[in-house]
Amino acid sequence: xxxxxxxxxxxxxxxxxxxxLILLAAEKxxxxxxxxxxxxxxxxxxxxxxxxxxxxxxxxxxxxxRRVVQDIFEIWLHAADSFDAAPGPVEGIGxxxxxxxxxxxxxxxxxxxxxxxxxxxxxxxQDYLETTLRDWTEGRxxxxxRWINAGQLAPIDPRHLLYMxxxxxxxxxxxxxxxETLNKGKPLTDAQWKAATESVKTIILRGIGAL
Amino acid sequence: xxxxxxxxxxxxxxxxxxxxLILLAAEKxxxxxxxxxxxxxxxxxxxxxxxxxxxxxxxxxxxxxRRVVQDIFEIWLHAADSFDAAPGPVEGIGxxxxxxxxxxxxxxxxxxxxxxxxxxxxxxxQDYLETTLRDWTEGRxxxxxRWINAGQLAPIDPRHLLYMxxxxxxxxxxxxxxxETLNKGKPLTDAQWKAATESVKTIILRGIGAL
DNA sequence: ATTTTTGTTGACCGGATGGTCAGGTTATGG
DNA sequence: CCATAACCTGACCATCCGGTCAACAAAAAT
Numbered sequence: 001x002x003x004x005x006x007x008x009x010x011x012x013x014x015x016x017x018x019x020x021l022i023l024l025a026a027e028k029x030x031x032x033x034x035x036x037x038x039x040x041x042x043x044x045x046x047x048x049x050x051x052x053x054x055x056x057x058x059x060x061x062x063x064x065x066r067r068v069v070q071d072i073f074e075i076w077l078h079a080a081d082s083f084d085a086a087p088g089p090v091e092g093i094g095x096x097x098x099x100x101x102x103x104x105x106x107x108x109x110x111x112x113x114x115x116x117x118x119x120x121x122x123x124x125x126q127d128y129l130e131t132t133l134r135d136w137t138e139g140r141x142x143x144x145x146r147w148i149n150a151g152q153l154a155p156i157d158p159r160h161l162l163y164m165x166x167x168x169x170x171x172x173x174x175x176x177x178x179x180e181t182l183n184k185g186k187p188l189t190d191a192q193w194k195a196a197t198e199s200v201k202t203i204i205l206r207g208i209g210a211l
Numbered sequence: 212x213x214x215x216x217x218x219x220x221x222x223x224x225x226x227x228x229x230x231x232l233i234l235l236a237a238e239k240x241x242x243x244x245x246x247x248x249x250x251x252x253x254x255x256x257x258x259x260x261x262x263x264x265x266x267x268x269x270x271x272x273x274x275x276x277r278r279v280v281q282d283i284f285e286i287w288l289h290a291a292d293s294f295d296a297a298p299g300p301v302e303g304i305g306x307x308x309x310x311x312x313x314x315x316x317x318x319x320x321x322x323x324x325x326x327x328x329x330x331x332x333x334x335x336x337q338d339y340l341e342t343t344l345r346d347w348t349e350g351r352x353x354x355x356x357r358w359i360n361a362g363q364l365a366p367i368d369p370r371h372l373l374y375m376x377x378x379x380x381x382x383x384x385x386x387x388x389x390x391e392t393l394n395k396g397k398p399l400t401d402a403q404w405k406a407a408t409e410s411v412k413t414i415i416l417r418g419i420g421a422l
Numbered sequence: 423a424t425t426t427t428t429g430t431t432g433a434c435c436g437g438a439t440g441g442t443c444a445g446g447t448t449a450t451g452g
Numbered sequence: 453c454c455a456t457a458a459c460c461t462g463a464c465c466a467t468c469c470g471g472t473c474a475a476c477a478a479a480a481a482t
Contacts, residue, residue, distance in 0.1 A: 011428065011479070018429090032331060036248025040470065050431050055471065057429095112330050118389045119323050120243060129392045137393055154417070160410035163390065167382030168375050178329045179374065181340045182348055199371035206365070207418025222449065222458065229459095251440060263461050266441065426481070435472080440465105447460070452453100 019057055021047045027068050031109035034116055035065055066124050069117050072110040073128055079103055083140060089147045089210045093165070094201055100169035101197045104176075111173035137162060154209030161208060168200050230268055232258045238279050242320035245327055246276055277335050280328050283321040284339055290314055294351060300358045300421045304376070305412055311380035312408045315387075322384035348373060365420030372419060379411050 025047035029038045040061055044051040058064035079099040086092030104111055122129055137159075144158035172179065172188075180187055188196065205211050236258035240249045251272055255262040269275035290310040297303030315322055333340055348370075355369035383390065383399075391398055399407065416422050 014429070014479095034245035034247050034327065034331065036245050037331075038247070039468085041468095051470090052431050052433095052472085053429085056431095059471090061470065115330065115385065116245065116327070118386050119326065120245065120248075121388050122392070126392070129389060130396075133389075134393060156414060157406060157410045159393075160407055161414065163382055163386075163407075164379050164411065164414060166386070167378040171374055171378030171382075174326065175329050175374075175377070177332050178340060178344075181333070181337070182345060182370070185341075195368065196371055196374075199368050200375065203367060203372065203375060203415065203418035205418075206420070207414035207416075209417070225449090225459075250438085252438090261461050262440090263442085263463095264459085267459070267461090270441090272440065424482080426479105428477100428479075430477070431473105431475090433473090435470105437469090439468080441467105442465080443461105443463090445461095447458105449456105449458075451456080 015057075018049065018053070021049065022054055022057055022064070023068060023071065026064050027072075027109045027113060030065060030068055030116070031112035035120070062124075068110075068113055069125055070128075072107070072114045073125060073132075075103060075107060075110060076114065077132065077136060080136060080140070083143070089144070089152050089208070090205060092143070093205065093208075093210065096165060097169060097201050097204065098197060100165065101172065101193070101200065104169055104171075104173035105193055108173040108176055111170055115170065115174045152210065156208050161204075164204065168204070172196060226268075229260065229264070232260065233265055233268055233275070234279060234282065237275050238283075238320045238324060241276060241279055241327070242323035246331070273335075279321075279324055280336055281339075283318070283325045284336060284343075286314060286318060286321060287325065288343065288347060291347060291351070294354070300355070300363050300419070301416060303354070304416065304419075304421070307376060308380060308412050308415065309408060311376065312383065312404070312411065315380055315382075315384035316404055319384040319387050322381055326381065326385045363421065367419050372415075375415065379415070383407060 022043070025043050029043045029046055033042070040054055041051050044054050047054070054064070058067065079096065082095035082099040083092050086095060117125060140162060141158040144153065144161060147153045148155055148158070183192070233254070236254050240254045240257055244253070251265055252262050255265050258265070265275070269278065290307065293306035293310040294303050297306060328336060351373060352369040355364065355372060358364045359366055394403070
């Protein structure tokens with residue numbers, strides 16, 4: 001019976017690992033229970049750590065929540081990379097839909113936390129909405145408007161197109177439970193996710209006269 | 212100085228009025244704070260009643276919440292009346308979009324409570340999802356499929372069309388705060404709501420080949 | 423080897439929250 | 453007018469939750 005071979009962890013390593021563990025657990029619990037319904041004790045249990053340890057890394061529940069929301073916002077924004085540097089609307093918007101559907105599938109908890117945050121009046125990321133998101137939105141609107149002016153799109157309102165893109169893609173995460181229930185109680189399969197993405201793409205791209 | 216002329220209220224009247232008052236306050240508070248974040252005290256304050264009075268009409272917080280969610284579900288379903296008895300997809304789906312956008316505008320709190328309930332796994336209305344909603348959905352899918360077979364619609368997946376209708380319309384309520392922020396911090400005007408409804412209608416109806 | 427810094431944790435605390443209850447007031451039926 | 457039933461509410465209670473802390477363990481620095 002050999003002794004435990006695990007070498008002592010480095011400090012930085014411990015920090016990184018535990019923070020990751022806590023943030024992952026927090027994302028899940030906040031998504032499933034809401035901010036008010038989530039308790040530090042439950043998050044600690046999910047993370048497999050004593051509650052006091054959570055407060056060592058994140059002083060308060062609010063600060064922990066803030067980190068979770070900020071991390072999600074990053075992912076949210078980075079999905080926009082697909083939008084840029086696209087030759088035309090079919091590629092740009094198509095890629096954006098693909099990226100956002102992928103996020104809905106890979107980060108359903110994050111999407112729900114984000115939705116919850118916004119629904120409750122964005123108490124912690126209001127400033128981001130007014131700065132980063134607003135700038136981002138104006139930028140995309142300009143791109144879409146250029147496509148319209150070039151005759152590549154029907155003369156729709158770019159703003160409402162963006163809302164529709166957000167709504168339809170995030171719906172598959174935020175209302176995933178409802179969709180699963182209507183799918184005989186089973187999660188969507190790979191093929192069904194692909195079909196969903198194609199449906200969204202087809203209807204929207206045709207709807208804006210890009211096809 | 213004449214005496215107070217208000218005639219004594221009838222019992223039934225009192226009940227109806229107070230329940231309405233409480234349910235309205237509860238809807239608002241649950242929407243803004245979530246189930247866990249809402250407190251009976253705050254709901255009581257908003258309703259303008261002592262907390263103990265709430266417990267007289269609704270024994271527990273959970274039961275009060277249940278009533279709020281059920282009431283919303285009713286409204287949700289009744290919007291479907293627009294769908295039926297329509298000669299074709301343009302009228303049927305068009306009217307449905309109009310009805311749901313109207314609901315998003317008139318009952319933003321209700322929509323948020325509903326979204327929250329589903330996001331948290333539908334703890335109180337799971338049975339409704341599996342029965343009433345499932346039946347309703349199957350019925351509409353059949354109608355849409357008939358339109359497709361008749362060549363009135365492109366061959367899209369009716370299920371994903373429904374999801375898109377729900378997502379896009381409810382987005383204007385659930386993410387109303389975000390939309391308002393992106394609208395220079397001001398609520399949408401009458402004209403903007405009309406434009407939003409038209410945008411959604413145009414893109415979707417063209418997207419499914421109904422125009 | 424010793425000290426110092428960083429990480430770990432059970433036990434504890436004050437405040438808030440859902441819910442109760444006893445004693446009141448007001449309508450209604452006889 | 454009386455009795456009963458429905459309605460109202462301030463005060464109270466048990467529980468739970470976020471957060472603290474003191475004492476300890478492990479790694480790093482000296």
